[in-house]
Amino acid sequence: MRLHFAFLFTFLLVPATSPAGLIGDALDIIGVAKDIVIGIAKAWNIIEGRVEYSEVPFPLLDKTERKLFSKIDLINTRLSQLSAQVDAVGTNTISMMLNNLPERIRFELRLNDLLNYHDMVGNSFHTMQKYVKHRDDLEKATLKDYASSVVSHDQSSIKGMIETIYTYVVPSGQGINDRGILQLLSKNLKEIEGDMLCNSHQSPQQVLFSLYNAISLTELKGYTMIQFAYMLKRLYGEGNFTTESQIAREHFQERTTNIIDAVKSAMSSASRDLWKCDPKRHVSGETYVEVTQLLQGYIQNEVDLNPEGTCRENCAEYTYTKSHGCYKNLWCRQQRRCHGKVINCKYVDSDMWVCPADNQSRRYEYVEYENGRVLGRKQACRRGTSKVDSWWRWLFWHCSYCFCLCDEQGVNSDRYINLRASIADIQNNRVVTGLRFVKHNRIIHLQIQEGKLLPRGNIDVTTVHWVPVEEYKITDSNVVNGQDYHTLSWEKRAVDLDDLTTDEGFVVTGVRFKLIGSHLNFEIYTTPFDYETGQLIDPETKSMYKDNPNTDSSLYKPRTRVRLTNPDISTRSPSPSLPDSKTDQYIEFTNTDMDRDAAQTTVPFFDAQPVDSLQPVPLTGAGIFHKGQKYFGGFIAPKLITYDFSKHLQIAFPESEPEVN
Known part of the structure; x- marks a missing residue:
C-alpha cells in the first residue's frame, strides 16, 4: 500500500513561530506535515506485506507491533509540537469569540459545538499517545476496542466527529448549514470588530486563519487516528482494511480541498487591520501619553493684552496677542503668567471665583462666574477660591477679564x-x-x-x-x-x-x-x-x-x-x-x-x-x-x-x- 502525501504538505500553512515563546525554535510546518504523512506511509509499509495474521508466530507479531508503535510515537511527537503552536492561538480564538459574539451569531456559527468536537478529538488523540507509549502494559482487547471506537459509524466516533466538523466549515447548501462557519464569521467580523477583535491581538483575517489552523490540526489528528485504527485492526487479524484506508484518504483529500477553498474565500474579504481597544483602566505613561499645555485656558484682563494698557476694545478683539504686563499686580500676580501667545479671547462675565489647580499640568480646577456658569468640574477647592472682579476705568471703559487660550513653550509643555x-x-x-x-x-x-x-x-x-x-x-x-x-x-x-x-x-x-x-x-x-x-x-x-x-x-x-x-x-x-x-x-x-x-x-x-x-x-x-x-x-x-x-x-x-x- 502506498499513501498520497504531497497534498498534505500545503494545507497546514501555519505561521511557524510559537506564540508567547512556547517553542524555542521555529518549526517548518510544511516539513512537519510531510514527516507525519511519510511516517504514516512507512507505518503501513511495516505491516502491509502480511496476509494470514492469525498464523503469525507471537515473537514476529510482537516485533512488528513494536516497530509500528515506535513509528506512530514519532508521528505523535510531531503532532504534539504542532499542537503547542496552533492550539494556543486557535483554541483561544474560538473561546474569545464565544465570550464576545452576540447570541444570534454564536448560535449561527455553532461555535460551542465546534469547540466541543475540537476538544473531544484532542482528548482521543491524547489517549492514543498514552496507549502508544504504554503498549507493553495494555491488553490487546483495549487497543482493539480503541481502534473500533475511532472508525465506528457512530456519530460520536472520531470518524463521525471529523465529518461533522467538516459540515460546519464547508457550506452544504441546505438548512442551518447553508453557510459555513468561516463564511458566516467573515460576514459578521465587521459587526463585532470594535467589541472584541481589537483586544484579540489578531486582525479579522488572522482570526479566520487561526480558526482554520485549529480546524486543520483537528483534521490532521483525526486522520492520523483513523489510519492508526485501521493499522491496528489489520495487525490484529481483523481484516485487510485496504479499501477502508483508501476511502479515508480520499475523504481527507476532499475535505482538505474544500476547506482550503472556504478559508481562502473568507480571508480574501476580511480586514487585515490590527489595532487596540481602550484598556479597562487608563494609566498615564502606560496606556496613553499626552501633549501637555499646547493650548490651555487662561484668564487675563484686557488691560494686559495690549501694549498701551487700555480697555477700549472687547475681549473678542484679542485673537492673537500676548501678555504685555500685570496691571497693578491684581489677579495676574496670583497665577502663572502666559509667556507665549494668547489666542482667541472671549468675554464670559465680569466677576468670577477661580479655583487654582494644585499641580503644574493645569492652571485652574474650575471657574465659577457670577452669572452661574461654571467652567470645568466644580468640586472641593484645595487651595481655596479667589474672587476675581472686572472694573471700570473712569466712566467709559470697562476693563474686563477675558477667557483666552495660552500657547506657551516651557518646562510644563511636552x-x-x-x-x-x-x-x-x-x-x-x-x-x-x-x-x-x-x-x-x-x-x-x-x-x-x-x-x-x-x-x-x-x-x-x-x-x-x-x-x-x-x-x-x-x-x-x-x-x-x-x-x-x-x-x-x-x-x-x-x-x-x-x-x-x-x-x-x-x-x-x-x-x-x-x-x-x-x-x-x-x-x-x-x-x-x-x-x-x-x-x-x-x-x-x-x-x-x-x-x-x-x-x-x-x-x-x-x-x-x-x-x-x-x-x-x-x-x-x-x-x-x-x-x-x-x-x-x-x-x-x-x-x-x-x-x-x-x-x-x-x-x-x-x-x-x-x-x-x-x-x-x-x-x-x-x-x-x-x-x-x-x-x-x-x-x-x-x-x-x-x-x-x-x-x-x-x-x-x-x-x-x-x-x-
Whole structure:
C-alpha cells in the first residue's frame, strides 16, 4: 500500500513561530506535515506485506507491533509540537469569540459545538499517545476496542466527529448549514470588530486563519487516528482494511480541498487591520501619553493684552496677542503668567471665583462666574477660591477679564514629536512586527517592534523585541528643531491620518513622521523580500518610503478634518473609543471644552498600548488613525496591516503515488 502525501504538505500553512515563546525554535510546518504523512506511509509499509495474521508466530507479531508503535510515537511527537503552536492561538480564538459574539451569531456559527468536537478529538488523540507509549502494559482487547471506537459509524466516533466538523466549515447548501462557519464569521467580523477583535491581538483575517489552523490540526489528528485504527485492526487479524484506508484518504483529500477553498474565500474579504481597544483602566505613561499645555485656558484682563494698557476694545478683539504686563499686580500676580501667545479671547462675565489647580499640568480646577456658569468640574477647592472682579476705568471703559487660550513653550509643555526614522535591523533580516507611541525625554516617539523574517512569512519569535527609541533631548547641542523633532504650536498642530500599504512583494521595515507644510505626515519604510526563503532583497538599495502626500488643498482627494465637538478629557469617556477617521483625513490638537474642563487639557491623547500580533507576522502596511467618542478628545493610535497569507494557501496533489521506503 502506498499513501498520497504531497497534498498534505500545503494545507497546514501555519505561521511557524510559537506564540508567547512556547517553542524555542521555529518549526517548518510544511516539513512537519510531510514527516507525519511519510511516517504514516512507512507505518503501513511495516505491516502491509502480511496476509494470514492469525498464523503469525507471537515473537514476529510482537516485533512488528513494536516497530509500528515506535513509528506512530514519532508521528505523535510531531503532532504534539504542532499542537503547542496552533492550539494556543486557535483554541483561544474560538473561546474569545464565544465570550464576545452576540447570541444570534454564536448560535449561527455553532461555535460551542465546534469547540466541543475540537476538544473531544484532542482528548482521543491524547489517549492514543498514552496507549502508544504504554503498549507493553495494555491488553490487546483495549487497543482493539480503541481502534473500533475511532472508525465506528457512530456519530460520536472520531470518524463521525471529523465529518461533522467538516459540515460546519464547508457550506452544504441546505438548512442551518447553508453557510459555513468561516463564511458566516467573515460576514459578521465587521459587526463585532470594535467589541472584541481589537483586544484579540489578531486582525479579522488572522482570526479566520487561526480558526482554520485549529480546524486543520483537528483534521490532521483525526486522520492520523483513523489510519492508526485501521493499522491496528489489520495487525490484529481483523481484516485487510485496504479499501477502508483508501476511502479515508480520499475523504481527507476532499475535505482538505474544500476547506482550503472556504478559508481562502473568507480571508480574501476580511480586514487585515490590527489595532487596540481602550484598556479597562487608563494609566498615564502606560496606556496613553499626552501633549501637555499646547493650548490651555487662561484668564487675563484686557488691560494686559495690549501694549498701551487700555480697555477700549472687547475681549473678542484679542485673537492673537500676548501678555504685555500685570496691571497693578491684581489677579495676574496670583497665577502663572502666559509667556507665549494668547489666542482667541472671549468675554464670559465680569466677576468670577477661580479655583487654582494644585499641580503644574493645569492652571485652574474650575471657574465659577457670577452669572452661574461654571467652567470645568466644580468640586472641593484645595487651595481655596479667589474672587476675581472686572472694573471700570473712569466712566467709559470697562476693563474686563477675558477667557483666552495660552500657547506657551516651557518646562510644563511636552509638545515635541520625533522626526527621526525608526528602522528595523534590515542588515540582519529584521522586519517591523508592532508599533506603539512612547514619550521619552518629553519627546513622543512611534516605537517599532522587530523580529527576524523566516521562510514563508514566518517570524523567529526568539528575536522579537521592542527597539529602544533614540536617546536625545531637545536641549542637546546637535539636535535641530524641524529636523530631529517637530514642535507643535497653534500654527502647526495637525497630524495626517492615513493607512499606508506596501507594494506587492514588500514588507514594512520602518516608520517615521515628516513635515508637509504645517502637517505631520506618516511614512512607512518598505523592503522587498523573497517569500520562500524569507530573505530581504538588497535592503540597502531597494528599500523605499511610501506616504500619502495629499493635503487639504490637493485637487485630487483633498484631506478633510476630523473635528472634535466640545471635547472633554479623553480618559473620561464612559464608552470605549472607536475608529472614526479614514485615509486622507487629518486632526488638529486642540484644547478641551471650556464648560467641560475649563480648556485645561490638550487633546487628543496618544494611545501608548503596544499594537502587536499574538503570533508575530510581517506587515504589508501600517496606519495612524483617530479613535474616540462624541464629546471626548479620543486618541491618536497606530494600526498594523498584517500579511495576507491567503494567497499562499495552495493545494498540490501528486499525479502519481510516490514510493515509500
